Structures are given as structure tokens and as C-alpha cells.
Amino acid sequence: MTTDVIQENSPLLAHPFVKQVVTQLRSTDSYGTYDTWTDCRVLDPLILTKERRREIPVIGDPDDITISRVKAFYNAISCRIEAECGLMAVPMINLTHEGFGRAIITVGKLIVMDKILRDVHRFGFDSLDKLIEEVDKLTAKALTIIADHRAVAEL
């Protein structure tokens, strides 16, 4: 099923990171709701165009499914960092109920990623390209820090 923001035949759906995000999102689906869904449909809520973003009010607390998407995204980044550096990467996400917080990824005693989260209600990316771009940036930065301070990452 092609959604209005992701084409079913998009080559990006085969990107290893995108596949990892899909795996992570599917793993949170305890009731099997996603079983009959295509990857496109599972990923769809992560893609927030300007129009979509505008429709989501930042009122009240972000719901559990939104928060689980944030976690799926940072879990997937951890997996990627882990695969590239060969050391265990652990994500830790702290959110106040209003949707503000901090996401970090640690390797050994080293913080390799540190992001302030705001308006988690609207967590998403303009397009699949933007999502991959962001991930590449975060991963590259993390790997540089690990290379610079390998001893701490191995603690």
C-alpha cells in the first residue's frame, strides 16, 4: 500500500536503517495489529510533512504509541552504531509527560549521542530521505567520538 508520503516502490525502503526501524516498530506491536500492514504503512506515522505536523496539536501528553516510535527510532540508531563500532550501544530516553526530554546513546562510559527532545507529539521527519540523512549524521558523529575516545567506550 502506497501512503501519501511513502511510495510502495521507493528504493529507500530497502535501506538497512529503514528496515531496522521497521523491525523495531513491529517489535512494539504486541497485539499483531501490524501483521497485515506493509512496511510503508508501519513507517508512515514517522513521516510528518509540514501539513501533517500542523494538524497535530501540542496539547496534553504525547500518547504511548508516539513515545514508542521515538524509542524505536533511537533503538535503531543504537543497533547501527553497535554494528559499525563492534561495541554495545545502549539508548536511554527520558521524557517528562509533557513531551520534553533527552535521548542519549551510551557505549561503555562514553555518551556518543545526546539529543534534547521537544514536542515529542510531533516526532517525525519531512521525508524518508530526511530520516536517513539525520541518521547518517548522528551515526557519523557517534563513530567519530568513539574513534577519538575508544578507551572510554571500551570501559
Add this chain to the structure above:
Amino acid sequence: MTTDVIQENSPLLAHPFVKQVVTQLRSTDSYGTYDTWTDCRVLDPLILTKERRREIPVIGDPDDITISRVKAFYNAISCRIEAECGLMAVPMINLTHEGFGRAIITVGKLIVMDKILRDVHRFGFDSLDKLIEEVDKLTAKALTIIADHRAVAEL
């Protein structure tokens, strides 16, 4: 007021760390309930003797006031580390609603304390001495890591 676990005239109540914990605990008291309480009484729930511990069931989720005590304790440790090393120390606590989780303190990109939390329902110390002992141990360890990897702590 002397409680059954802390003596009003205990010299430990003047210990800088104990005073800091009291400050942190009082800061969570938005309704002024503690205003008329002595430090003894404010600290009292943090001291869990074997008998007291046995009386607290690990059933259901730990309540907010218990969690705020955990936070007060690690905030106070952060303050102490900050004072001793001259760099900002940030605590981050992640708890599942069942009372399991992880507490870390970061300085720059360095994790200077990392503790697994279990049965937060029963968070406390055998005595005020034990509390100070634990804090001294954690602080000493944190300062060693900072000394060993000052460059990362300054990132």
C-alpha cells in the same frame, strides 16, 4: 523530633551531603508540607532498616513520592560531584513503572556513575552512616573516572 531511626542530635545531620539531600527533598515539596518538619523527619523515609524494608511490599508501582526520593538522592550526588570536580554533573534516571531502571550521572560526554535500580519501592539505606558511606564510595569512583578521562568530561 527524633524518629526511631535518626537521632535529633546526630552529628551526621550536619554532614554537607546529608544537608544537600534534605535541600533536594524539601525542593520537591510543592505544598509546603515539610515546612514545619525537622530535617530528621524529612530524611526519615530514606532510612530503611531491615524491619522497615520487610513491611514495604514490592507489589504494584512505586508511588511518586518514593520516586522523588530516588531523584533527590541522585541529584544530591550530582551536586557533590559537581562541587568536587568543577564541571557540571547531570543525573538521568530511567524507571519502568514497575520500579526497575537505571540511574546515571554524566559529566560532559563521560558517564561517571551508572547504577542499576531494582525494587525502587524499597529505596533506602540501613542507617545515615550507610547512606554517607554509599555516597562517599560513588563520589570517589566518579572522581577517579573524571581524573582518568578529563578530556571527555570536558567535552
